[in-house]
Amino acid sequence: MADNTTIPFFRYATSYLPYEEELFEIVRDVMARGAFVLQEDLRSFERNLAAFLGVGSALGVANGTDGLVLALRAVGVGPGDEVILPAHTYVATAAAVHFVGANPVLVECGTDHLIDPVAAEAAITPRTRAIIPVHLNGRTCEMDALLKLVESNDLLMVEDAAQAIGSRYRGRAAGSFGHAAAYSFYPAKVLGSLGDSGAVVTSDTLIAEKVSLLRDHGRDNDGVVVAWGMNSRLDNLQAAILDFKLERLHLDLERRRQIARKYDAALAEIDELVLPPSPDASTERYDVFQNYELESPRRSEFRAHLQAQGVTTIEQWGGRAVHQFPGLNLRADLPFTEAIMNRSFLLPMNVTLTDDEVDHICAAVRSFHGLPS
Ligand SMILES: *Cc1c(COP(=O)(O)O)cnc(C)c1O
Secondary structure: OOOOOOEOOOOHHHOOHHHHHHHHHHHHHHHHHOOOOOOHHHHHHHHHHHHHHOOOEEEEEOOHHHHHHHHHHHHOOOOOOEEEEEOOOOHHHHHHHHHOOOEEEEEOEOOOOOEOHHHHHHOOOOOEEEEOOEOHHHOOOOHHHHHHHHHHOOOEEEEEOOOOOOOEEOOEEOOOOOOEEEEEOOOOOOOOOOOOOEEEEEOOHHHHHHHHHHOEOOEOOOOOEOOOOOEOEOOHHHHHHHHHHHHOHHHHHHHHHHHHHHHHHHHOOOOOOEOOOOOOOOOOEEOOOOOEEEEOOOHHHHHHHHHHOOEOOEOHHHHOOHHHOHHHOOOOOOHHHHHHHHHEEEEOOOOOOOHHHHHHHHHHHHHHOOOOO
8 A cells, every 4th residue: 555544543434434325315214204212213223133132122222331321220230239340341331330329349351351250250249239241342251151150149240242242152142141231332333323322132021121111211101100210212313224234234243353354364473462362263252343452562662653654543441441540439459451451452443444454554563573564
């Protein structure tokens, strides 16, 4: 590619372009019907999402964070409860626990950057009520070990699947293992809407009914208020757009895996880097690569070199785990997570990248390590 190549980390303005005409048609159609709130497009998306994930119910909500709050409330987590979650996650996971009145208990991640089941087990106390596995970077957590913990300690499991729609572990979808799970459809997520949106899924009909009430002012099907609820509905227009995009999601997932495969082929020989597991590393997993998070012992020089080659990278969560934001007062001693936060960053990973751009990124990474393209 030309020397003046610039590859932004994400392209918000062009991510919808391949379907521009279809999306305008959807907007026109929804406007013509005046179908804005809790209408058929939402119900259709909810049915299709539940079928895609293999769960009993899906409920559209305003965003992924609200989805976590609603899921925690619906399964029965509340004041005084402790909830175990990894420190290497977005602040939203911990904020959801905080806003249901429970206490977030932060634990270490493992070498794949996902919650370490051994650390989770060690954090269990008589007050522990739930565990939140966060399926970070499009990879499903070690669910066999986590399900065993939940069963043997009589805990609840709410999955944070905000980064993992379509990810699978032993044939089951991320988000289908626990009592409930939340997804985010923020524009930069694997399945992105044109703004904020999210969903809660569950196979428990009572939990589904509760989420359905709580997202709509606590109103039942007859409009009678039966609980303190929120207004956290998924806009019907966003649902119509998501329903359209969900049909094509498998193509996007395959493209992300193809980019990850190219990164792996070009970078695996560089000993000082720690790469995410290759998409072909295990037949029991289908990782969807929301992010490509790697570790380097020379992160700042390496990132500066990539930037000089026109490749923009970022540090997830601004380079800090949840306990590293002093304003939240969540003290924890997590040396492994802190070491990972000091070494890791994200290469561009999204479906707007062309093969030439991926090759350019690989060449830039290799040149920093003294290797030819
Ligand atoms: C994006 C994200 C969320 C929050 O989703 P929003 O839709 O932005 O509220 C929660 N957890 C994780 C891990 C995320 O990446």
